[in-house]
Amino acid sequence: MANSDSNNNTAVNVSEMIAQNKKKKNLSNFTEKSVPVILFLLASITVLTTIGILYTLITEAIHFFMEVPIWDFFTGTELRPLSQNPEFGLLPLLNGTIISSVIAMLVAGPIGLMSAIYLSEYASDRVRRVLKPLLEVLAGIPTIVYGFFAFTFVTPIIRAIWPQVEATNILSPGLVMGVMIIPMIASLSEDAMTSVPNAMREGSLAMGATKLETTFKVVIPAAFSGIIASFVLGISRAIGETMIVTIASGSSKNFTFDITESMQTMTAYIVEVSGGEAAAGTTIYYSLYAVALTLFVFTLIMNLLARYVSRKFREEY
Amino acid sequence: MSLSSENKMNVKLNNKDMAVNNINSEHRVVYDTKDLNLWYSDTHALKDINLEINEKEVTAIIGPSGCGKSTYIKTLNRMVELVPGVRTTGTITYKNKNILDKSFKVEDLRTQVGMVFQKANPFPKSIYENIAYGPKIHGIRNKKVLDEIVEKSLRGAYIWDELKDRLNENAYGLSGGQQQRLCIARCLAIQPDVILMDEPTSALDPKSTLKIEELVQELKKEFSIIIVTHNMQQAARISDKTAFFLNGEVVEFDDTNTIFTNPNDSRTEDYISGRFG
Amino acid sequence: MDKLESIKSSSKMNARIRKNSIWKSIFFLSTLVGLVVLAILIVRVLGQGLAWLDWDFLTGRLSTSAERAGIMGAILGTVWVMIVVIPVTLIVGVGTAIYLELYAKKGKFQSFIATNISNLAGVPSIVYGLLGLTVFSRLMGLGNAVLAGGLTLALLVLPILIVSAQEALRAVPGYLSEASLAMGATKWQTIRRVVLPAAIPSILTGSILALSRAIGETAPLTVLGIPALLIPFPNGLFDTFTALPMQIYYWTLDSSLVAEYANLAAATIIVLLLLLFILNSVAIFIRNKFQQRY
Numbered sequence: 001m002a003n004s005d006s007n008n009n010t011a012v013n014v015s016e017m018i019a020q021n022k023k024k025k026n027l028s029n030f031t032e033k034s035v036p037v038i039l040f041l042l043a044s045i046t047v048l049t050t051i052g053i054l055y056t057l058i059t060e061a062i063h064f065f066m067e068v069p070i071w072d073f074f075t076g077t078e079l080r081p082l083s084q085n086p087e088f089g090l091l092p093l094l095n096g097t098i099i100s101s102v103i104a105m106l107v108a109g110p111i112g113l114m115s116a117i118y119l120s121e122y123a124s125d126r127v128r129r130v131l132k133p134l135l136e137v138l139a140g141i142p143t144i145v146y147g148f149f150a151f152t153f154v155t156p157i158i159r160a161i162w163p164q165v166e167a168t169n170i171l172s173p174g175l176v177m178g179v180m181i182i183p184m185i186a187s188l189s190e191d192a193m194t195s196v197p198n199a200m201r202e203g204s205l206a207m208g209a210t211k212l213e214t215t216f217k218v219v220i221p222a223a224f225s226g227i228i229a230s231f232v233l234g235i236s237r238a239i240g241e242t243m244i245v246t247i248a249s250g251s252s253k254n255f256t257f258d259i260t261e262s263m264q265t266m267t268a269y270i271v272e273v274s275g276g277e278a279a280a281g282t283t284i285y286y287s288l289y290a291v292a293l294t295l296f297v298f299t300l301i302m303n304l305l306a307r308y309v310s311r312k313f314r315e316e317y
Numbered sequence: 318m319s320l321s322s323e324n325k326m327n328v329k330l331n332n333k334d335m336a337v338n339n340i341n342s343e344h345r346v347v348y349d350t351k352d353l354n355l356w357y358s359d360t361h362a363l364k365d366i367n368l369e370i371n372e373k374e375v376t377a378i379i380g381p382s383g384c385g386k387s388t389y390i391k392t393l394n395r396m397v398e399l400v401p402g403v404r405t406t407g408t409i410t411y412k413n414k415n416i417l418d419k420s421f422k423v424e425d426l427r428t429q430v431g432m433v434f435q436k437a438n439p440f441p442k443s444i445y446e447n448i449a450y451g452p453k454i455h456g457i458r459n460k461k462v463l464d465e466i467v468e469k470s471l472r473g474a475y476i477w478d479e480l481k482d483r484l485n486e487n488a489y490g491l492s493g494g495q496q497q498r499l500c501i502a503r504c505l506a507i508q509p510d511v512i513l514m515d516e517p518t519s520a521l522d523p524k525s526t527l528k529i530e531e532l533v534q535e536l537k538k539e540f541s542i543i544i545v546t547h548n549m550q551q552a553a554r555i556s557d558k559t560a561f562f563l564n565g566e567v568v569e570f571d572d573t574n575t576i577f578t579n580p581n582d583s584r585t586e587d588y589i590s591g592r593f594g
Numbered sequence: 595m596d597k598l599e600s601i602k603s604s605s606k607m608n609a610r611i612r613k614n615s616i617w618k619s620i621f622f623l624s625t626l627v628g629l630v631v632l633a634i635l636i637v638r639v640l641g642q643g644l645a646w647l648d649w650d651f652l653t654g655r656l657s658t659s660a661e662r663a664g665i666m667g668a669i670l671g672t673v674w675v676m677i678v679v680i681p682v683t684l685i686v687g688v689g690t691a692i693y694l695e696l697y698a699k700k701g702k703f704q705s706f707i708a709t710n711i712s713n714l715a716g717v718p719s720i721v722y723g724l725l726g727l728t729v730f731s732r733l734m735g736l737g738n739a740v741l742a743g744g745l746t747l748a749l750l751v752l753p754i755l756i757v758s759a760q761e762a763l764r765a766v767p768g769y770l771s772e773a774s775l776a777m778g779a780t781k782w783q784t785i786r787r788v789v790l791p792a793a794i795p796s797i798l799t800g801s802i803l804a805l806s807r808a809i810g811e812t813a814p815l816t817v818l819g820i821p822a823l824l825i826p827f828p829n830g831l832f833d834t835f836t837a838l839p840m841q842i843y844y845w846t847l848d849s850s851l852v853a854e855y856a857n858l859a860a861a862t863i864i865v866l867l868l869l870l871f872i873l874n875s876v877a878i879f880i881r882n883k884f885q886q887r888y
């Protein structure tokens with residue numbers, strides 16, 4: 001062991017140098033005190049964002065409701081913002097939003113759930129390692145691309161099969177939106193299912209149940225609230241989705257249940273009106289905020305609901 | 318690398334010499350703990366601790382798991398405060414000041430009191446940067462000075478020869494024993510007065526353990542060392558004084574020889590003879 | 595006893611096993627649905643757009659004539675917006691994450707901010723557009739300049755970055771900061787020199803993913819009134835701009851008037867997806883390369 005030169009014979013006296021540096025430490029003291037303040041201010045930006053959203057939506061919506069009675073807005077079946085005697089009924093938009101979301105969930109719900117079952121219960125590790133990143137790619141495609149796909153590819157195909165379908169219709173964007181939401185439901189449901197303890201599965205399998213029976217009698221009931229939460233988030237995502245419906249469903253404000261027709265969603269209305277000529281201060285302009293506020297409240301409720309459900313779920317283990 | 322058996326004998330002899338010396342030359346007290354109590358929220362983890370720890374000696378703290386050894390040693394550099402809800406009463410006097418006083422700057426305390434942890438915890442940086450870390454945060458930027466400190470600290474921890482050609486490698490490439498000695502070297506880099514060690518060898522193999530024990534023997538020439546260990550042989554081998562903790566209390570504190578050959582308290586005897594813990 | 599019997603009656607058993615394997619196939623095929631659509635989408639876009647994707651298209655200015663149209667303006671616009679989004683989200687996002695993980699006392703306030711952030715993550719992007727329109731465009735008078743678009747998109751992706759930065763910071767083991775604090779380092783020194791460097795690779799990965807999201811966003815830009823038919827190139831933060839997704843949007847809409855526009859949209863989509871692909875590859879590379887072996 002090279003112990004030839006010991007610690008003592010050295011020129012630098014570190015502790016003394018440190019002690020000396022300490023004396024001029026005022027600056028670092030200041031840093032130490034101001035950093036948390038700066039970080040706090042940065043963190044409060046997220047709170048300001050929420051306040052900003054609420055404040056703008058509410059104040060401008062109030063302007064709107066001073067001109068259009070709130071009751072008329074929520075029960076009106078006519079939406080004619082640009083006509084001579086304009087009408088501002090929300091129901092056509094609400095209808096378009098709900099119908100497109102229902103179509104999307106009819107696609108994304110079962111397929112997402114079945115994908116989750118496959119990934120969590122059946123797939124080998126190797127298969128899962130290939131499939132999951134691919135599903136993530138699907139989730140990463142910008143919605144504008146899906147909009148393009150719905151409008152220029154899916155709609156023509158649907159029309160070839162079912163000629164009554166209009167060039168802009170709610171069916172095509174609904175279906176494509178469903179595909180877009182599959183990865184979200186698949187991955188959240190899969191998380192819920194993989195966190196079901198293996199002991200529960202083994203108990204069932206040991207009694208001679210098949211994997212299928214175990215999945216439906218043990219895993220899904222145990223992961224139920226997590227699965228529900230993933231569906232709720234999927235719905236919230238569908239309600240808030242904008243570009244696909246804006247492009248592929250057109251802008252007619254029909255209050256109808258005919259999925260072959262063009263319908264407008266709340267989001268598409270906002271795009272149409274804000275991107276258009278509506279000057280600040282007009283009723284049309286304010287209607288933007290009333291619709292957006294409704295949309296915001298809807299998605300907020302969905303998100304809170306999803307959190308509430310999945311928290312209950314976490315308590316179970 | 319390991320000392321010959323002859324040298325080992327020397328170490329043991331040294332130990333005895335020190336013990337004899339203790340009687341004559343009075344060692345100054347480095348830490349004077351008076352009526353220390355500590356609570357983690359509701360857990361009363363330290364109860365009425367009174368200990369005088371001497372400078373430039375090795376003081377071992379032994380006791381069964383959960384008796385408060387780590388808590389006590391972490392109180393000596395106030396690292397225990399990182400746990401939310403910790404309360405203390407009593408005093409610990411270090412260099413004439415009560416370190417438990419809120420006005421005492423923990424950064425100053427920890428600059429003078431180094432710590433080596435149970436699990437080696439080098440930074441995910443190069444070996445050089447690991448050693449230079451302490452000096453740098455304390456304002457030493459001069460490259461030549463840093464080079465000198467790095468070499469000196471690695472020599473002080475007896476790993477200069479092993480590592481001098483690998484200074485720019487990531488410390489995570491080292492073996493467990495090397496990492497722990499690197500952590501000791503990192504401590505030495507800011508020239509502390511005291512080194513606290515919390516079971517520094519419990520994660521190491523016997524060979525690395527022996528090296529660290531030899532190192533401790535060397536270090537006590539310059540530093541006051543307080544070492545927590547659950548290995549009684551280790552305490553017997555390397556320490557001058559031993560404190561036996563049980564359920565948050567100090568049962569007995571005396572010369573290591575006395576504790577291991579002729580303990581006062583029957584509980585100490587029980588523990589040492591392996592009847593519990 | 596019932597059970598034993600049913601197991602013994604092998605025909606029933608076989609039926610159950612057959613049912614299991616049929617369903618297994620159904621589950622597998624469901625998993626493929628999304629991927630098949632993805633494949634069709636990509637093949638379709640490539641088929642439509644690849645022929646139009648050449649140097650002139652990439653570097654050309656916008657034109658109403660499909661043959662001469664180029665997307666340089668949109669590319670530059672997207673780059674300029676990112677020049678706003680990157681620093682704003684990194685500083686605000688990482689700062690917020692550090693505050694929440696390392697400074698804020700665990701309690702009501704911290705969980706209030708955390709809840710708030712997760713709610714913000716669920717707000718539809720079009721609502722951010724309205725916020726941007728009201729605050730940045732009108733109130734601050736930024737109109738439809740790069741800065742207005744950049745700040746709006748920055749707020750939109752901020753929650754993504756905060757959450758991933760929080761995870762990155764949480765993954766840094768406590769014993770590293772303990773080692774630093776035990777040497778007399780202050781809290782901020784410890785964060786800046788130990789915790790942040792250890793978390794940086796994951797933070798970068800997260801911020802690239804947030805950036806990809808911002809690059810593909812269209813809805814908030816439509817609300818801000820970002821034009822698509824813009825001939826001049828943007829040269830600064832206060833210039834009007836257009837962006838790749840806006841270009842795709844208008845060409846898609848107008849493809850019912852001029853059929854070639856669909857091909858231009860497809861070609862632009864290829865550029866956009868390629869950009870996202872590169873960004874994500876970088877993110878994965880960083881994640882794998884710098885994954886800490888704590």
Ligand SMILES: Nc1ncnc2c1ncn2[C@@H]1O[C@H](COP(=O)(O)OP(=O)(O)O)[C@@H](O)[C@H]1O
Nearest residue numbers: 357360362381382383384385386387388389400
């Ligand atoms: N972070 C903590 N929070 C609450 N209680 C703790 C914490 N750390 C230790 N304790 C409690 O304090 C007592 C002493 O623990 P410790 O000092 O770690 O013991 P030792 O190091 O001797 O094994 C134990 O009862 C332990 O449960």
Ligand SMILES: [Mg+2]
Nearest residue numbers: 386387388515
């Ligand atoms: Mg301990």
